[in-house]
Amino acid sequence: MPRKLPALNADNRAFWQGGERGQLLICHCDACARYVHPPGPICPYCASFNVAAIPVSGKGVVVSFTLNYQAWTDELELPYVVAIIELAEQQGLRLLSNVIGMDPLLVHIDMPVKVSFLNIDDVWLPLFEKDQ
Numbered sequence: 001m002p003r004k005l006p007a008l009n010a011d012n013r014a015f016w017q018g019g020e021r022g023q024l025l026i027c028h029c030d031a032c033a034r035y036v037h038p039p040g041p042i043c044p045y046c047a048s049f050n051v052a053a054i055p056v057s058g059k060g061v062v063v064s065f066t067l068n069y070q071a072w073t074d075e076l077e078l079p080y081v082v083a084i085i086e087l088a089e090q091q092g093l094r095l096l097s098n099v100i101g102m103d104p105l106l107v108h109i110d111m112p113v114k115v116s117f118l119n120i121d122d123v124w125l126p127l128f129e130k131d132q
């Protein structure tokens with residue numbers, strides 16, 4: 001069974017396809033200057049419609065994580081890490097992803113990470129690896 005991919009729409013397309021150009025694109029509100037995730041047409045802080053996806057650094061830290069031992073898809077090597085990443089640009093700007101490219105048992109909270117994209121079909125999944 002292949003990995004289930006997100007359904008693309010006008011709101012989330014930039015987030016899922018920014019990796020084609022090596023960019024992590026996160027919605028940003030021009031009215032209140034806050035980042036917004038998950039992507040949407042309206043700023044949840046100030047209700048402005050002036051929201052557009054812009055590139056961020058792709059750097060962040062692991063806020064929380066879990067080691068998973070259930071192979072939901074064939075491609076998953078066990079165990080694998082599901083983590084909440086807080087991006088460097090804004091306190092509380094978090095996304096759910098995987099930490100890859102290292103021994104899962106060495107992942108820890110507050111570990112610096114940087115984005116790394118996995119392309120499947122027309123989606124570039126933003127995954128994270130340890131940032132030295």
Ligand SMILES: [Zn+2]
Binds near residue numbers: 031034
């Ligand atoms: Zn706003």
